[in-house]
Amino acid sequence: MKEVNLTELEAAFQAKIDSEVRIEPKDWMPERYRKTLIRQISQHAHSEIVGMLPEGNWITRAPNLRRKQVLLAKVQDEGGHGQYLYSAMETLGHSRQQSMDDLISGKAKYSSIFNYPTLTWADIGAVGWLVDGAAIMNQVALCRTSYGPYARAMVRICKEESFHQRQGFEIMCVLMKGSEEQRAMAQDAMNRFWWPALMMFGPSDADSTNSEESLKWRIKRHTNDELRQSFIDATVPQAELIGLTIPDKDLKWNEARGHYDYGQIDWNEFKQVVSGHGPCNTERIAARKKAEEDGKWVREAAMAYAEKKKARKAS
């Protein structure tokens, strides 16, 4: 009897998805849909706040006040993006603290790109242009995801992201108009960030385990490879315009496909970084852990003060 009921509920749920009705927090949903979303949204939220670290690294060393203001505003936005996403995740009944604990214990994942170091100022340009550029490609597609609170968070985020990519590209443009050394620095950043940026879209469709179900439930609307291709097609002309070389000898325009062909991605490197062996994994988690621990007394004090105020009001 219960079996039949579940089948009916699932059919009704799928019918809603198919007719583009958004799913809202208290609606019935399959347990796997809920779990997939909790995993995806929390990973996404973690990526936003871990993503603050490589850029935060350059705030005190930005070359001038304008760049410093811009970078501060961008990093603050990323913190905000994390907040929108944790808020969306909580509507699925998963606590923010639990999610934070999972990040610190290393149980939860976040985008592999943030495990690469930002060695020079040009890296801040490359991150804004390529990393935010790749993130935007993903996030624009997610504005129409089937879960209402996630889609609404994505709409807010996308509005804020557009300046992120522009400020990064502007940094690259200025460097490419500069001295020999500055141009070399920009090219070096490009060389180091190009492939990791392509990896941000996740494994190729043939090897992506979660893809099919996510497409059926319209959590995702495009495959990893489709989004990666769009990113490449959009970015190559931008690089060419300012005189940067894409570090891929197999890259060339394919007239028949109407897309750029590109070389083999080093999935071994991707696996290494995702499984905790990237250049900065340990450092990133340690920084989040320190922030969590150092902030503990502040959270406790604020709560104690709030309770004291409440008690005083009541008496």
Place this chain on the structure above:
Amino acid sequence: MSTKDWPLWEVFIRSKQGLAHKHVGSLHAPDAEMAVENARDVYTRRNEGISIWVVESSQVFASDPSDSDAFFEPAQSKVYRHPTFYEVPEGIAHM
């Protein structure tokens, strides 16, 4: 975690005079004052608001979505509540 978690607040923002407050999301804060301050930092970094309401999430009582067909049914059958239900003779422009 030994720390008591900060309660969750729902945030509503009025984007300009003449418009109603609209739900934008939620956040954690120890009390209402700090919830409003946090909401300013999280939800109005681009001048999205001129007024903020916060309501503790545990205080929100909502209708039950699994019951919504029956719950909202009384309004569905009353087509005569809409102007299109009525016939107006030719020649009458505005009514």
